[in-house]
Amino acid sequence: MSLSPEEVAKIAHLARLAVTDDDKVALGRDLSNILDLVAQMDAVDTAGVAPMAHPLEMAQRLRDDRVTEGDRRDRYQAHSPAVERGLFLVPKVIE
Amino acid sequence: MQWETVIGLEIHTQLATQSKIFSGSSTAFGNPPNTQASLIDLGMPGVLPVLNREAVRMAVRFGKAIGAHVAERSVFARKNYFYPDLPKGYQISQYELPVVGRGQVEIVLDDGVTKTVGVTRAHLEEDAGKSLHEDFHGMTGIDLNRAGTPLLEIVSEPDMRSAKEAVAYAKKIHQVVTYIGICDGNMQEGSFRMDANVSVRPKGQAEFGTRAELKNINSFRFLEKAINFEVERQIELIEDGGTVVQETRLYDSDKDETRSMRTKEEANDYRYFPDPDLLPLEIDAAFIADVVAAMPELPDARRARFQEQYGLSTYDADVLTASRALADYYEAAAAEGGDAKLVANWVMGELAAALNRDGVDIGDSPVAAAALGQLVGRIRDNTISGKIAKDVFAAMWAGEGDADAVIEAKGLKQITDTGAIEALVDAVLAANAEQVENYRNADPDKRPKMLGFFVGQIMKKSQGKANPQQVNELLRKRLDT
Numbered sequence: 136m137s138l139s140p141e142e143v144a145k146i147a148h149l150a151r152l153a154v155t156d157d158d159k160v161a162l163g164r165d166l167s168n169i170l171d172l173v174a175q176m177d178a179v180d181t182a183g184v185a186p187m188a189h190p191l192e193m194a195q196r197l198r199d200d201r202v203t204e205g206d207r208r209d210r211y212q213a214h215s216p217a218v219e220r221g222l223f224l225v226p227k228v229i230e
Numbered sequence: 231m232q233w234e235t236v237i238g239l240e241i242h243t244q245l246a247t248q249s250k251i252f253s254g255s256s257t258a259f260g261n262p263p264n265t266q267a268s269l270i271d272l273g274m275p276g277v278l279p280v281l282n283r284e285a286v287r288m289a290v291r292f293g294k295a296i297g298a299h300v301a302e303r304s305v306f307a308r309k310n311y312f313y314p315d316l317p318k319g320y321q322i323s324q325y326e327l328p329v330v331g332r333g334q335v336e337i338v339l340d341d342g343v344t345k346t347v348g349v350t351r352a353h354l355e356e357d358a359g360k361s362l363h364e365d366f367h368g369m370t371g372i373d374l375n376r377a378g379t380p381l382l383e384i385v386s387e388p389d390m391r392s393a394k395e396a397v398a399y400a401k402k403i404h405q406v407v408t409y410i411g412i413c414d415g416n417m418q419e420g421s422f423r424m425d426a427n428v429s430v431r432p433k434g435q436a437e438f439g440t441r442a443e444l445k446n447i448n449s450f451r452f453l454e455k456a457i458n459f460e461v462e463r464q465i466e467l468i469e470d471g472g473t474v475v476q477e478t479r480l481y482d483s484d485k486d487e488t489r490s491m492r493t494k495e496e497a498n499d500y501r502y503f504p505d506p507d508l509l510p511l512e513i514d515a516a517f518i519a520d521v522v523a524a525m526p527e528l529p530d531a532r533r534a535r536f537q538e539q540y541g542l543s544t545y546d547a548d549v550l551t552a553s554r555a556l557a558d559y560y561e562a563a564a565a566e567g568g569d570a571k572l573v574a575n576w577v578m579g580e581l582a583a584a585l586n587r588d589g590v591d592i593g594d595s596p597v598a599a600a601a602l603g604q605l606v607g608r609i610r611d612n613t614i615s616g617k618i619a620k621d622v623f624a625a626m627w628a629g630e631g632d633a634d635a636v637i638e639a640k641g642l643k644q645i646t647d648t649g650a651i652e653a654l655v656d657a658v659l660a661a662n663a664e665q666v667e668n669y670r671n672a673d674p675d676k677r678p679k680m681l682g683f684f685v686g687q688i689m690k691k692s693q694g695k696a697n698p699q700q701v702n703e704l705l706r707k708r709l710d711t
Binding site (some may be wrong): 151154194207212217221222224226 | 248255256263265272284304310327361368370499512
């Protein structure tokens, strides 16, 4: 299994990662190795084995429905590059 | 060519919890932007989501209300996509193992026929924030107050065959989620949002056509219009030799049309995987039993009980159980007023008209249920006539006090004293000697109609306060003997 530079480019784009052409080759090799490992695991007979969603053998703990967080907007926005009328400003996104 | 429409709906209901699904931030609507966005909602590194028990209870309540299987074990997954109102870069949702499995609801169509619509699944997920595109000198403003609000996404089977059926189904789900108190149902505030998957196929064909997804519709009227437009568009397209492409479209209510959203290249490549921050959700029999024990009466059951207990017609029971708030109001008014049928008439008549006229919700009615019941009680004990009661109601609506206070203040108490009514009858007969003569000479068949004239005069003279039954009786006694 070997990933082409185009496939690497697509995966990088989905993750919004800027990858140089040189890196694409190396990353393609690394990702292919991971997929080979997955293929190896795929070959094991897992009939009757429940899929694992989490490595810990525990169930999710639940919390009570209580409001415990107050307004800390000023502190949370202190490091934002652009804020106006309480809103975070980001480069325009149009649908 | 005869075409058949196929529709499936995905409905996002905001769950009515106090706090968010994975953080302790408030879910209240309408507060200043980003004042309800905690470190978890902002997607800061190093924080962990912790699941809200009440959100789980609400999901289970919905599952049991539609006869669905509730999963003993369900898993949260990350749905990965980039958008500024989703700070983490993924939405926590459920994918392969949702909390609620297959269930169903019944809808009643215009012709009175009942149809069963399947619910494929319902899963828990978090809402995104809001993007404001206007007025920020070329930038987009982001408010994350809504980010992390619990959603239950309810996915239907492609069982609907017309826009009307889709609307009936959506209204049914709206009724159920508001009845069981898991969603406030407020569509203006976005608590209940609908996506419609619409396709057409030649009648008789087994396979489905290619579907378009109509996104984010927030009213039943727009749902119907958007689907009807989309069906026409697809049929015309195919008949002109074109093909429907699978895409997301937005309904523009101003232009009454659907428009293709700019298709993102990898639109559906969400790369779901189990969220390592959350353990599998396990729901045991005791948890479910606890939810079931607290389940409020469901709309269908309540409608049947209204017919049984109050002797109401199917139509009346249907109208009065349309929403839980209305049904609660009716029951409280009936308990006070005594005569269930008369109270029903008042709720569906005078009250509904006033609510409608002033655009007021039943929950905000200036005339409370007990107050309306008291008014009906005053009709029953002959303090006032039904006609005068309408004036009393208008005064109560205007905030002039309860029924007794208005009757007292305006001197509207009904005249039931026989002597007083006799005096009124005699005065009217004396003033209309000619009509009395005509009446006595008239054919007995015509007399009842002529009697109306005298009743009218007497009621007028008493300013509507004379008891109509007594007036009729005394009048007949005077004229017919």
